[in-house]
Amino acid sequence: MPNIIPKPIDPAAAMTAERQMLTPRNEKRMRALLEGICDPTRIKIVRALRDTTLAASDLAHVVGKNRSVTSQHLRVLRELGAIVAKRKGNVVRYTLSDDLSGSIIEEAASAFDRLQAGTAAARS
Numbered sequence: 001m002p003n004i005i006p007k008p009i010d011p012a013a014a015m016t017a018e019r020q021m022l023t024p025r026n027e028k029r030m031r032a033l034l035e036g037i038c039d040p041t042r043i044k045i046v047r048a049l050r051d052t053t054l055a056a057s058d059l060a061h062v063v064g065k066n067r068s069v070t071s072q073h074l075r076v077l078r079e080l081g082a083i084v085a086k087r088k089g090n091v092v093r094y095t096l097s098d099d100l101s102g103s104i105i106e107e108a109a110s111a112f113d114r115l116q117a118g119t120a121a122a123r124s
Contacts, residue, residue: 036080037105041065041073046105049083049096056092 008014022030037043044063048054054062060070074094077083081099085092096106 033080033082033104036076036082037108039073039076041069042077043105043109045070045073045077045094046082046096047109049094050106050109053086053093053095056094059094 021027037046041063045059048059048062056071056074057067059074060067063070063073065073074083074085078085082097082105083094084097085094087093097103
């Protein structure tokens, strides 16, 4: 069955909505970012770096994983541009990126904080 795209009922509204679509490049970047953060350990790492800079071994302690597993998650987050590694002597410390990727992940996690706070307030 061929993929026939219907004509819009409201062309002006459809055109407004079309302008909101991501470019193919940004769509690819968004897909990679969402796939990358679909792991609870990576979310924990981002949350841990929200207000501080930590070495990989400290992050491993915080997220409750061994150093090797934590390093693999750090690699994924670095490749996404969500975190930045800075070497000082023989210690590499990680911080949340000022890049869009870091901001998106943090904003998504913060939305759940607001949801949890609202649920807790409703129970009181």
